[in-house]
Amino acid sequence: MRRILLLLALTVFSVPQAFAQQAPGGRLGTGLPVPRYVSLKTDRVNLREGPSKDHRTAWVFQRAGLPVEIVAEYETWRRIRDSEGTEGWVLHSLLSGRRTALVMPWAKGDVPPIPVLNSPTDKSAVVAQLQPGVITSIRSCDGTWCRVVIVLERARDVDGYVHQDKLWGVYPNEKVE
Numbered sequence: 001m002r003r004i005l006l007l008l009a010l011t012v013f014s015v016p017q018a019f020a021q022q023a024p025g026g027r028l029g030t031g032l033p034v035p036r037y038v039s040l041k042t043d044r045v046n047l048r049e050g051p052s053k054d055h056r057t058a059w060v061f062q063r064a065g066l067p068v069e070i071v072a073e074y075e076t077w078r079r080i081r082d083s084e085g086t087e088g089w090v091l092h093s094l095l096s097g098r099r100t101a102l103v104m105p106w107a108k109g110d111v112p113p114i115p116v117l118n119s120p121t122d123k124s125a126v127v128a129q130l131q132p133g134v135i136t137s138i139r140s141c142d143g144t145w146c147r148v149v150i151v152l153e154r155a156r157d158v159d160g161y162v163h164q165d166k167l168w169g170v171y172p173n174e175k176v177e
Contacts (some may be wrong), residue, residue, distance in 0.1 A: 015162075024137045030092075034073060037169050038124050039100040047088035051077035065135050067100045083168045099138035099176060101169030103162070107132035116160035120145035128158040133134030136144065136162070138169065141176040 040061055051074045061082075061111040071087065072079035078095060081087045083105040103114050113129035120142065128150065130136070136148035141164055148167075150158040164170055 017092050030073060035069050035081075037067055037069050037099060037171075038078075038095045039098050039169075040064055041096040045090055045094045047080070047086070047090060049088060051075065051079070051089045055089065059086060063135070065098075065100050065137075067102055067135070068095070070095070087146060089133050099169065101136050101138055101148070101167035102132075103130045103134045103136060104132040104166050104170050114162060114166050116148065116150070116158055116162055118160055120147075120161045124161075127160045130162070136167070138167075138176055141170050141174055143173045143175055146170060146176070 041064065043062055043064045045061040046057045047061060048055040049058050066082070068080040068082050068163050070078045073101055074089075076092050077089045078092050079087060079089050080095075083102050084146050104111065108140045111132055113131055115126045116128040116130060117124040118127050130150065133154065134147075136150050139147040139159075141147070144164055146167055148158075148160065148162050152158060164174075165172065170176060
C-alpha cells in the first residue's frame with residue numbers, strides 16, 4: 001500500500017512538467033513555438049520549482065527586460081531558462097513578448113567591448129561599445145546582424161547593429177522583424 005501511495009504521489013506531482021515537455025509540436029499552452037525567447041516584464045519574478053504557486057520559489061529575478069527562453073508550457077505557466085542555464089516555472093503574465101538580448105553573457109575575464117556599428121557591415125563606424133551582460137532591445141535581425149537599441153539614462157539612446165552571434169536572446173540565423 002505504501003508503494004502505491006508513493007507512486008501515486010510521484011505521478012500527481014510530475015504529470016504537469018512531464019506533459020508540458022512532451023506536448024506534440026511544443027504547442028500545449030499558447031500555440032506559439034516552443035522554444036522561443038521572451039523577456040521578463042517586471043523587476044521581481046519568482047522562478048518556481050513547478051507550475052503552481054504551491055511550488056517553492058527557487059530563485060527571484062530582479063531585472064526587468066532580461067531575456068529568457070520558454071522551453072515548455074503548462075496552462076498559464078511557462079518553464080523558462082536563463083542565459084546561465086537555470087530553469088524553472090513562472091506565470092505567463094510576468095513575461096513579455098518584447099525581444100531583448102544580453103551581450104555575450106558567456107564571456108569571462110577581460111573581454112574587449114563589443115562594437116555597435118551604424119550599419120550592418122564590419123567596415124561601418126562604431127557608435128558605441130558594449131560590455132558583456134548589457135541588455136539590449138532587439139529591433140530586427142537578418143540572421144547575421146541585429147539592430148539593437150540601448151536605452152541610456154540622461155543621454156541619447158544608442159541605436160545600431162551588433163553581430164547576432166554576440167547576443168543571447170536570438171537564435172543562430174533567426175530573422176526578427
